[in-house]
Amino acid sequence: MKARLSLRARLSLLFAASMGAVLLISGLLVGHAVQVEFKRHDSEELKGKIGVIREILAAATSYESITALPLQFHNTVMAGHPYSSVVIVRGDGKVLLSMGQPKVVDHLLQGAEFGDAELVTWSKDGRTYRIAAGRVEIGALTSEPAEVAISFDITRDQTFLATFTRLLWATISVATLLMGFIGWYAVHRGLAPLRSVSATLSDISTRALDKSMPIAELPGDLQGLVSAFNRMLARLNDSFKRLSEFSSDIAHELRTPINNMMLQTQVALGRKRSADEYCANLQSNVEELRRLSRMIEDMLFLANADNHLLVPRKEAVDLGAEVAKLVDFFDIAASERRVTLVQSGEAPTIVADRMMIQRALSNLLSNALRFTPEGKSIEVDVRKTADVISISVSNPGPEIPAEHLPKIFDRLYRVDASRREGQTVNVGLGLAITKSIMEMHGGTVTAESQIGHTCFTVTFPPDLSNVEREEKDIETHRMSPTSPANLGLATP
């Protein structure tokens, strides 16, 4: 596993490295420039000297006067360059003049530099020399041209240069190192806002989820991060609140039936009773316990659905047939109150989880049954249009007030606050479950209610009816019985 560098280390290293690079390049440039300058200066000097010598030679009247030149050169031309050497060689090879360091003179006399316009650098025995050569005319004495070669001893300069270069590199290295430390420190200071944000964020515990970090004082680049975090906190807070409310609602819901059972049982035990009375008591308890059990199942269903742990199975569902089965079933209870169930519309086939759809629709039907007055009828209509596949359950009956309509699909919500209609305990989860199931299928459930008439409609997205395409999916899933979808598990 690659260790990730901290921001601080990364930034410091980058900083030190770039400083180092800049200093290195600067050093190279300076070193080079100085070398070049020295060379240029020497060249100029040498060429100048050659020029002066030319003039002197041009004015020479005799060879004897030339032999007296070295002293003159030494005193005038070469003044300031104590270790210089000069040779003048006539075109036919005769040495007209030579002065200076013997070894250098020997070298110059070899004539390697004659005819070379460029400056030459030559070393011998630990000393370095600059050599320049040039053509001269001896004026009146001979028509033969001669070559003059001059050399300066630049050892001192070179020593200086070497020292200078060493010093330069030393300075660069130290500077880079120093930059490294300064950089590290600067970055450390610079990242202080990030550290303080980090500390604040870890302060925000579950108890204080409603805190959000103020972003005004933060540097610009951190604002984006922190406002994203604030948004996430808000969502978490919201979920947490809803969860706490749900938990406390559940506890309240459980209290009443449990209280009933306890009360009933304790009262029954209060005095000796007949076997039948005990039996009746036990039976009543079983009913209540069944209801509680159902409520627990429903809560678990909703909790799993919320956490996306439920994925609907995909199978071909003939909506017409399913509705018919439901109608057939509920008709039995409906007919006790002379309520009729009427099915109309088409029978599209969709790909959905059959048991879930059955559950979603049965909740609507049992609600409708509860509220439809005697002798009336409930209409179930199945429609398919280009945009949507819908099933509507409508019945005459008491109106649901407009302000309650959007909330009836919330869990444990009841229109009648006193919470009891008839004998059956209406926990208020039925519609929430229907909504959850419809959402899992990409659909919706809506309610309309006017005076005397209520209608609940569930809709499926039209692509669910694309059975052939979905069937292919079913086939591939069938081949692997433990594939996530087949097991009702969420796919990653």
Next chain:
Amino acid sequence: MSMLGHTDMKILIIEDELKTEKYLRRGLSEAGFVTDGARNGEDGLHMALTDTYDLIVLDVMLPGLDGWALLQELRRTEKHTPVLMLTARDQVVDRVKGLELGADDYLPKPFDFAELLARVRALLRRGKAPQAVDRLQVGDLELNLISRRVTRAGRRIAVTAKEFALLEFIMRRQGEVLPRSLIASQVWDMNFDSDTNVIEVAMRRLRAKVDDDFEIKLIRTVRGMGYVLEAPESRE
């Protein structure tokens, strides 16, 4: 309750919760089974391997050797005894895991005892060919599956199609106490837990037709559990 021809079917119950184990054993033995119980995984496994049982009811949450490991070990030794798993945790993953490891059925707690009983019987029935008959008879009640006619003591009883299906179902399962949820799912294919009283009404109507005019009542309500149809001489 009747023996239902389950002569000496042995069931092993492996459950660490005292009351659960006690009442499961009592309920099942009163339903006519021979029962043994184990309160932890090691004992349970030992008993399962050394003795022969027709069914094992296994709790997932066991101290020591847990239900999963026990099941795996059982299957590894190729004991094909049917296993019904019980659990207080009902994650979908658990259900899947159980079936993959070789359990035959899975029931989350809290469960209806009548439901458990029905499932136990269903598991024990497996492997036996379903009766291919053209008539069913309980006492003097006769159901002709070919002509779709119901008669009792020779008298024709008019029933709706659904009532016929319902009667057929309870006659095929004669002597078994059938919980409402089972009737709803088998006869109407309704697989949700309904809080409406459809099954009660349906059974009431059926009884009105089948029992009201006759002295001997064949359809009986077992309070808190469900309904049973049985011939009077098989009753204890």
